[in-house]
Amino acid sequence: MSLIYLDNAATSFPKPEDTYVFMDRFYRSHGVNPGRSGYDLCMEAGQLVDDTRKLLTAFFNGTDPNRLVFSYNSTDALNLALFGMIGRGDHVVTTALEHNAVLRPLHHLSVEGGVEVEHVPFDARGFVDPGEIARRFKANTRLVAVNHASNVIGTVQPIAEIGRLCRERDIRLVVDASQTAGKLPIDVQAMNIDVLAFTGHKSLMGPTGIGGMYVREGVEIRHTRAGGTGVRSAQRSHLDEYPWRLEYGTPNVVGIAGLHAGLKWILERGLASIEAHEMRLLRMLVEGLRAVAGVTLYCQDDLADHIAVMIFNIDGFEAGDTGTVLDVDHDIACRTGLHCAPRVHEQIGTDRIHGAVRLGIGPFNTDDHIAAAIRAVREIAASRARA
Numbered sequence: 001m002s003l004i005y006l007d008n009a010a011t012s013f014p015k016p017e018d019t020y021v022f023m024d025r026f027y028r029s030h031g032v033n034p035g036r037s038g039y040d041l042c043m044e045a046g047q048l049v050d051d052t053r054k055l056l057t058a059f060f061n062g063t064d065p066n067r068l069v070f071s072y073n074s075t076d077a078l079n080l081a082l083f084g085m086i087g088r089g090d091h092v093v094t095t096a097l098e099h100n101a102v103l104r105p106l107h108h109l110s111v112e113g114g115v116e117v118e119h120v121p122f123d124a125r126g127f128v129d130p131g132e133i134a135r136r137f138k139a140n141t142r143l144v145a146v147n148h149a150s151n152v153i154g155t156v157q158p159i160a161e162i163g164r165l166c167r168e169r170d171i172r173l174v175v176d177a178s179q180t181a182g183k184l185p186i187d188v189q190a191m192n193i194d195v196l197a198f199t200g201h202k203s204l205m206g207p208t209g210i211g212g213m214y215v216r217e218g219v220e221i222r223h224t225r226a227g228g229t230g231v232r233s234a235q236r237s238h239l240d241e242y243p244w245r246l247e248y249g250t251p252n253v254v255g256i257a258g259l260h261a262g263l264k265w266i267l268e269r270g271l272a273s274i275e276a277h278e279m280r281l282l283r284m285l286v287e288g289l290r291a292v293a294g295v296t297l298y299c300q301d302d303l304a305d306h307i308a309v310m311i312f313n314i315d316g317f318e319a320g321d322t323g324t325v326l327d328v329d330h331d332i333a334c335r336t337g338l339h340c341a342p343r344v345h346e347q348i349g350t351d352r353i354h355g356a357v358r359l360g361i362g363p364f365n366t367d368d369h370i371a372a373a374i375r376a377v378r379e380i381a382a383s384r385a386r387a
Contacts, residue, residue, distance in 0.1 A: 004332045004369045009151050009179060009309045009339075009360030011201045011208060015262065019205055022261035027254045034253055036230040045253055052260040053243070059263060060196060061187040062214045069246040070256060073211035074178040074199040075101040080246055081174050081195045081213060082106060082145065084221035088114035090142040095120045095128045096343040097150045097157070101197075102176055103343065106145065116140075121347055126155035126299030134165045141169070147176040148186070152344045152358065153299040154282075154309035156184065163192025172219060178202060182266050183275060183307055194219045200255065203274075203362075205262030210255030213246075221246060269363075278308035278361045281370050285359065286310060288374035294381040298348050298356065308361035311339075311350075314377065316384040319355045322377075326357070330376040334359050 005013050026048065034046035053065040062068060071077040082105045086092055092109075094102060096119050109115040118136050122128050133144060144166050149156045159175055166173040172194040177186055181196075182203030188196050196214045200206030215221060226238035227248035239245060266274065286300050294315040300306075314322050323336035337355040338345050345351040359373065 002331050004330075004365075004372055006359040006361065006365065006369065006373060007333045007335050008202070008362030008365075009358060010335055012203060012205055012362050014364060015207070015258075016205050016265040018265045019207070019258050019261045023207065023254055023258040026257040030257075031254065033230075033250050035251075048260060049251060049253065049256055052256050052263070055260065055263055055267075056198075056212070057214065059186075059267075060181075060198075060214050061189055062216075063189070064217055064242075066242045067215045067217065068212060069215065069243045070210065070212040070251055071246075072209055072252070073201070074176060074197040074213075075211075077197040077211055077213040078102055078145075078174070078176060079105050080224060081197065081215075081221055082109065082143075083224045084246075085172060085174070085195075085219075086113075086115055086142050089140060091116045091118070091138050091140045092143045092145065093118050093120060093133055093136045093141060094145045095122065095133075095147075095157075096347050097122055097126075097128060097152075097155070098145070098147055098341065098343065099151055099176065099178065100340040100342075101178070102145050102147070103341075119343060122155070122344075124299075125302060126150065126153045127305070128157055128162075130158055130161040130165055133162055134169075137169055137171065141171050143172045143174060145174045145176070147178070148180040148184070149307045149309070150341070150344065151179050151309065152311055152339045152341045152356075153348075154179075154306045155299060156180070156305040156307060159193065160191040166194075167192045179307055179309065182263070183271070183278070185271055188214055188216060195221075200259040200262065203266075204259060205265055206259035207255050210252050210259050215242065215246070274363050275307075277363060278365070279303065279306070281361045281365055281367070282306070282308040282310065284367065285361070285370045285373060288370070289377055292374070292378045292381050294384060295377060298350070309358065311356035311358045312377070313350065313353065313356050314381050314384065317380065318353070319350075319357050322357050322380060325380050326373075326376055330372065330379075332373055332376055 181198035199211035201208040229244040319336040326332040
């Protein structure tokens with residue numbers, strides 16, 4: 001492919017060859033409905049689902065694989081958690097860094113469900129102060145929702161400290177790990193996380209349409225859906241036991257197979273190795289773009305506690321126009337606009353210029369890709385200067 005893919009914050013691409021091969025082989029040989037019957041093929045498909053629960057539970061240092069629940073993606077999981085954990089009269093603290101996967105459910109709960117929501121801003125470096133979150137706590141605060149890393153500016157939030165403050169007040173912590181699951185170590189016990197939402201199609205190297213959450217023991221989420229589980233079909237109400245409590249209908253077994261293969265690929269290479277590669281490329285990218293006249297970077301002064309995601313703008317160019325030129329003239333794929341995180345752009349002021357250009361680095365990017373991106377941005381900026 002001639003395309004240089006730098007949109008990995010949206011979805012990782014390409015996937016490891018292991019993911020493609022295993023999905024194809026598994027679905028051809030075991031593409032049945034798991035957990036619904038007793039014949040061997042069905043039992044084997046169900047075993048893969050169970051094995052993937054166990055792998056993910058261990059990966060996040062959970063304690064009970066049954067509390068690893070599959071969903072369509074992290075947005076689906078966050079909707080299940082938020083609508084199932086809070087209600088009228090409750091107070092929720094969240095941040096200005098959130099994706100619409102958190103912002104919109106909380107907005108609807110605020111407007112239609114009588115929930116009070118506060119949004120804590122981030123500082124000039126892109127981080128939320130845990131103390132500021134704690135200062136927002138009230139007698140009726142039930143939940144804190146925060147993303148582990150921003151999908152816009154790439155800053156990694158101090159989840160363990162936020163979790164400690166929440167645990168001291170018996171306030172539930174819901175973490176959106178869309179950008180970090182498969183990229184950074186996550187320990188739900190050490191970080192005091194009550195619900196961890198993840199998606200499979202980003203850094204976990206799985207396909208689209210699969211994700212889930214880990215729910216800590218002692219944390220309960222109300223039913224907001226109901227349906228078939230393949231278990232105790234005569235029971236009129238939906239099952240209370242995990243994982244069926246939050247799973248409905250036929251699971252995405254081919255998606256789970258791809259997630260299984262992607263996670264094993266990560267485990268073989270090691271999180272530290274993947275992160276080191278991506279962050280080395282990010283430093284190369286940031287240093288190169290910082291040297292280009294007319295380019296503005298945001299929250300990239302210090303790359304400690306960052307993932308390999310960054311945004312920029314070129315003076316005199318709309319972000320969308322920059323993205324088009326990168327695509328059409330340079331075969332570079334990126335994401336422009338507000339990135340489904342409008343409050344980030346509102347706080348840094350890029351909402352007034354229709355957002356920014358985002359570059360997201362993945363494990364299959366190379367030094368040559370980054371050098372080409374820097375050259376392309378330099379050329380676009382120079383064309384404006386000449387005009």
